Amino acid sequence: MAQRAPILTDERVVELISTATMLGGTVADPFAALMARHSVTSLVGMVRQACREGVEAVPDAPPELVAFIAAMEAAPQWLDMELVHKGARQARVDAALLSPFITRGAFIATFTNTYAALPMALTGALSGRRAARRVNETANFFAVTTLPGALDRYGPGFEAAAMVRLMHSMVRYNALERSDRWDPEIYGVPVPQVDQMPAGMIGLYLLAIRIRRAGRTEFTRSERALVEFARYRCFLLGLPEELLPTTAEGIIAVFHARAALLRDGFDDATCGGLIRSTMAAYLRAGESRFDRIADSVEKSYSTAGFVLAFCRGNRHVARRMGVSIGVLDLVRIALTAPFIIGRVLAVTGANRIPMLRPAVDRYLTRLVKRRLAAYGNPEFVSDAKMYTPIAH
Template structure:
């Protein structure tokens, strides 16, 4: 069915209006669970609800069951053949996507003062490992050959994420520490749309900054997968740009205009950099993570968030970027070049697999088909997939 649109794809007034919109469908579920005192039971049941084709658990409150059924399918306008077309991009560059998202997109999110304040109010400033793990798993599930179809795990991931966002809205709104008239809705649709553009448009820009070649077709397909994902996360379809060109325009003219310094953003970035330093072995490499962040984000954002400067590491990272561009040109012809190029991209995602959460290993699950292809080329950051018997660490 052709997609219909009835609102402008860009423009400050429309974007500003989104600041006062939540997610009525998910918000109603959380309100019902709080009233009935069943949040603990739902958390326990949903912890085992992981696959797209898994039946909705029977032992759930009716409001949750209805929500899971209604949000189980992508929007009517979604072209799943086009979604599948992005899989080859993920096979070739999925590790780089995850790395740039971690080094750049997460930091750009911290350049948004209001969402950073939300994180501070949920007491997650000192849990960068958890946010990195959750974000990495979300993106890995998106990279499957049919992320919205049978055999994947992306739909339950989206459904749970949407409920988590609704829970945050519920409790922050009632905390007495948030002024809805001035600040809008916590984790509003403006924040969601901004995050979508950061994870799509800005990741593509960041990949190019470190020397990764992305064709326009690959970029369009990558953005399209995110647009379908955004619709399933509850972002109004008419608020999302239809084309990558429109998305770039909205990102440049509106989303980046929300960037600025904040105490919360600075602390979030500082804690994230500390985490990266623990993931890169040896004190001799301290400073390389900050230099990578400065390579991927703009100098203004890096300065706002007080990302440390290092002339020596900046020169090394800059030289590495130039080397990456040279290696990319020979990637299809040289197995050695491919190995060197992809090893750099797999370091951070491999670190995410080994990150500790409350003393327990965080097991990221890589889609089976993607994992096999990454293993075949020697770039898979996890050498085995966790079994279904292993507990999910959150």
């Protein structure tokens, strides 16, 4: 995808990635550290109440909570909420019609490197049934943020972002303070800012690659809305502006810089185990024949998406990582693609027609809410009691 040597000679980029690799949540971490005196339930309740009613509604709100919420409320100077709303409307198409079929594949992409995967391996969050819960929580977050007004101050996406931030901070606190299995000299900081960036910006990276291949350098007005939406969502998650470029080339550069500075390694016990447990997880709420068929179809699409997007179509590379695509997967995709892809294209086209846009948006909003009901209520917590040993 890029030459590594030129990236390593760019002192500014190396400094940026190195710094972001050692940074956690500068305002959420102190609040999570209150676990030394407060229960997780109490801290979660404080954050939820502060998001829904304002921090002044929280009795005896600790200063750490006040600073946490204030940092999220402090809108950056570059923010254009009108563009954010337009970008969310566009993102609703994928959240409603496409994301349910690719989220698992995108999720396991974070496990293809031993060092980036270690925090999840340590927490034990992807063993047994918890694998399904974590995938659904991830899908829930990205879906809820696309709802109308979700990223407004009192919107459900704002609260979801605060909860994800708190969860990441809990992982850091538990790993560094309550576990003897995490060695900072070897592993650094758990869930650093630089490792959060790809999840929030992967859509923009793929868009930027398409723009480059088309011979363009600038985003269109429509694409610009998607950029603003994704950047603001990442801001609410605590990422610094330096990791959120505004140009296609800048987005590509920061992604490639992270990859160039990430130590190579794929340990089957860590990465392979996480990938296998995630692919084996059953994500549906019901056990009906339809649910079983839908689960198998989703797994086929997630597998294909992983092979194409993260293994460059090389099935042998994917197989070595624990992901195999077979004949049945291809048959399921062939049988369902006309409906799934056809619906995406039809809705995307209708969404461009001003007269049809309101009706299309109401349809997509209803569908996203149905997806959220299927994903279940996210917990967004990290329990140190469930952490597992990891090998050095």
